[in-house]
Amino acid sequence: MENNIIETILSNWVQTGFTKAFPDLDTETLQAIDVSAATDERFGDYQCNAAMGLARALRMAPRAIAEQAVAALPEQDWVQSTEIAGAGFINITLNPERLADHLMGIEDHAQLGVPAFGQDRTVVIDYSSPNVAKPMHIGHIRSTVIGNALDRLHRFLGYRVLADNHLGDWGTQFGLLILGYHHFVDQDALAQHPVEELERIYVKSYERSQSDAEWLDQARRELVKLQQGDPAHQELWQQFVELSLQEFDKIYTRLGVRFDLVRGESFYRDRFADIIATLQKVGLAEESEGAQIVRLEDDGLDVCIVQKRDGGYNYATSDLATVQQRIEEFQPDTIIYVTDERQQLHFKQFFTIADKLGWQTELVHVWFGLMRLPEATFSTRQGNVIRLERLLDEAESRALEIVKQSSPDMPEAQQLVVARAVGIGAIKYADLSQNPQSLVTFTWDKAMAMDGNSAPYLQYAYARIASVRDKYGERFPGQDPRQFPLSLKEEAELRLAKRLLRFPSVVLRATQLYRPSILADYLYDLAQTYSSFYQNLPFLKAEEGVRESRIRLCGLTARTLRTGLELLGIETPDRI
Ligand code: ARG
Numbered sequence: 001m002e003n004n005i006i007e008t009i010l011s012n013w014v015q016t017g018f019t020k021a022f023p024d025l026d027t028e029t030l031q032a033i034d035v036s037a038a039t040d041e042r043f044g045d046y047q048c049n050a051a052m053g054l055a056r057a058l059r060m061a062p063r064a065i066a067e068q069a070v071a072a073l074p075e076q077d078w079v080q081s082t083e084i085a086g087a088g089f090i091n092i093t094l095n096p097e098r099l100a101d102h103l104m105g106i107e108d109h110a111q112l113g114v115p116a117f118g119q120d121r122t123v124v125i126d127y128s129s130p131n132v133a134k135p136m137h138i139g140h141i142r143s144t145v146i147g148n149a150l151d152r153l154h155r156f157l158g159y160r161v162l163a164d165n166h167l168g169d170w171g172t173q174f175g176l177l178i179l180g181y182h183h184f185v186d187q188d189a190l191a192q193h194p195v196e197e198l199e200r201i202y203v204k205s206y207e208r209s210q211s212d213a214e215w216l217d218q219a220r221r222e223l224v225k226l227q228q229g230d231p232a233h234q235e236l237w238q239q240f241v242e243l244s245l246q247e248f249d250k251i252y253t254r255l256g257v258r259f260d261l262v263r264g265e266s267f268y269r270d271r272f273a274d275i276i277a278t279l280q281k282v283g284l285a286e287e288s289e290g291a292q293i294v295r296l297e298d299d300g301l302d303v304c305i306v307q308k309r310d311g312g313y314n315y316a317t318s319d320l321a322t323v324q325q326r327i328e329e330f331q332p333d334t335i336i337y338v339t340d341e342r343q344q345l346h347f348k349q350f351f352t353i354a355d356k357l358g359w360q361t362e363l364v365h366v367w368f369g370l371m372r373l374p375e376a377t378f379s380t381r382q383g384n385v386i387r388l389e390r391l392l393d394e395a396e397s398r399a400l401e402i403v404k405q406s407s408p409d410m411p412e413a414q415q416l417v418v419a420r421a422v423g424i425g426a427i428k429y430a431d432l433s434q435n436p437q438s439l440v441t442f443t444w445d446k447a448m449a450m451d452g453n454s455a456p457y458l459q460y461a462y463a464r465i466a467s468v469r470d471k472y473g474e475r476f477p478g479q480d481p482r483q484f485p486l487s488l489k490e491e492a493e494l495r496l497a498k499r500l501l502r503f504p505s506v507v508l509r510a511t512q513l514y515r516p517s518i519l520a521d522y523l524y525d526l527a528q529t530y531s532s533f534y535q536n537l538p539f540l541k542a543e544e545g546v547r548e549s550r551i552r553l554c555g556l557t558a559r560t561l562r563t564g565l566e567l568l569g570i571e572t573p574d575r576i
Pocket residue numbers: 126128129130131166167168319322337338339
């Protein structure tokens with residue numbers, strides 16, 4: 001497949017004009033000249049603003065620079081016209097025939113023109129990663145949903161992806177939990193609602209540790225005993241892990257999320273001592289009050305404790321061991337971690353240490369703000385637990401109301417299936433359509449809105465488009481719209497076609513910037529553009545040829561919406 005990123009094609013083209021007009025400019029400057037989607041569509045489809053930045057170097061007025069560069073441009077079949085505007089902006093309008101040819105060329109392409117950009121590259125994506133014996137709460141949904149979208153995007157671009165659910169199964173909670181278990185366990189409750197009972201024990205033990213220093217100390221001792229391999233403690237721990245995993249798996253199944261690896265921190269524990277030894281050997285770790293620390297003040301970071309006074313290992317040590325194992329086993333180009341914003345310092349610290357150890361793999365922390373409901377932020381410890389499961393239940397039951405209204409004649413079993421797709425889709429989209437680094441306030445009205453930027457809106461738009469194709473089939477049985485070419489004459493057709501052309505660069509940008517919201521924004525815009533196309537032009541009543549061309553556009557729009565939503569992990573039922 002040719003490189004279909006239109007911005008790349010146009011940037012290369014514009015660079016040739018600048019090179020010819022200004023041969024003295026250095027290569028680096030020339031290669032930095034680029035073309036991007038126009039900010040105001042009235043002036044063109046794409047624009048190049050390079051002339052303004054070159055005025056000083058060339059000692060010329062930007063407008064004159066633009067004029068000379070444009071005059072030196074060779075023919076380009078993608079371009080219908082170029083125009084210089086204002087201070088020296090180069091506005092580019094696409095050639096409708098070339099655009100139509102291109103779109104016909106990707107109709108059969110499984111990837112809709114998206115190149116296999118990630119071929120021969122490996123990424124590990126560490127996401128979801130809940131903590132054992134604490135229920136997965138709403139805060140965890142962001143990591144699961146954003147991480148899964150990044151996972152799907154990378155696979156689509158041809159990367160080899162290892163999705164790793166890095167369970168918190170070796171943390172300090174086990175000291176409190178084991179101690180709490182010996183004092184408070186209710187065996188009947190444990191048999192009936194294992195994770196709820198574990199949570200109750202944990203919360204009770206945690207609360208006591210807040211006011212009882214002796215209790216906290218005892219919990220620390222239990223933890224060390226577990227970490228040193230005490231068999232009874234190990235057995236209990238194993239039981240906690242299994243019970244929690246069963247519960248987490250129910251949620252992953254509902255969310256349509258699967259992992260290549262489910263390895264907890266415990267998987268790496270045999271490496272912890274070695275990591276400390278290595279850090280000491282290269283002079284990175286030093287003793288301080290009985291603990292082992294790495295000083296990072298020169299890097300503008302706090303001291304990082306890698307081993308506690310009681311011998312226990314810290315989060316950073318466990319993450320360093322994990323990186324080491326991943327490098328040995330998978331040789332990844334990049335490891336991506338998806339967690340909430342509160343862990344930023346932790347990631348900066350161990351990324352810096354990994355760098356000092358000379359480890360080459362690129363390490364990326366994709367963080368997101370906490371999700372807030374109007375009432376409060378979620379936290380397990382404060383007991384204000386609104387479980388993810390309950391949130392999903394409510395989403396599905398609200399979606400069922402929508403489906404019952406829009407398709408009263410649909411069989412009930414099917415209504416339930418559709419409601420599941422719409423409800424889960426709404427939750428995911430509410431999350432993915434936001435800039436992940438902003439604080440998200442979740443409201444049902446916004447998430448379920450049939451007339452706004454929501455999954456139900458996009459799913460409904462998709463179903464409507466699919467129904468247009470069905471109607472065409474009924475009215476013109478046996479007729480293949482591809483007997484007629486795609487032709488772009490009307491403004492509304494052109495606008496839609498230009499949106500479709502952008503899909504590859506949107507997917508690429510969403511992946512490279514780790515921002516699924518870029519794709520969500522695009523899909524919403526595409527659905528709106530389609531809707532004005534559909535409302536302003538006749539379809540089935542248009543004359544032969546025009547009708548088929550529109551049906552083809554309609555088909556491409558449906559596939560683009562479907563593929564895009566799939567990349568966000570959102571299903572597209574044919575009817576809602
Ligand atoms: N278990 C952690 C938590 O729930 C997240 C782990 C993220 N991954 C990592 N390699 N540190 O807060």
